Amino acid sequence: MTTRLIAWLVLACSTALAACNTVAGAGQDISKGGHAITNSAEQHE
Template sequence: MKKLTALLMLCGFIALTGCNTMKGAGQDIQRGGEKLENAAERHD
C-alpha cells in the first residue's frame, strides 16, 4: 500500500510539473505572436 501511495504521489507531481511547463511555453508563444503582430502593424 505504501508503494502504491508513493507511486500515485510521484505521478501527481510529474503531472503538475508538466502542466506548469506547458503553461509557460504557451505564454512564451503568445508573447512572440504579439510581437510579430505589432511589428506587422508598424510596417503597414
C-alpha cells in the first residue's frame, strides 16, 4: 500500500513538473513571437 502511494506521488509530481516546464516554454515562445511582430510593425510605420 505504501509503495503504491509513493509511486503515485512520484508520478504525479514528475507530471506536474513536466507540465509546468512545457507551459513556461510555450509562454516564452508566444512572448518572443509578440515582440517580433511589434518590432516589425514599428519598423514599417
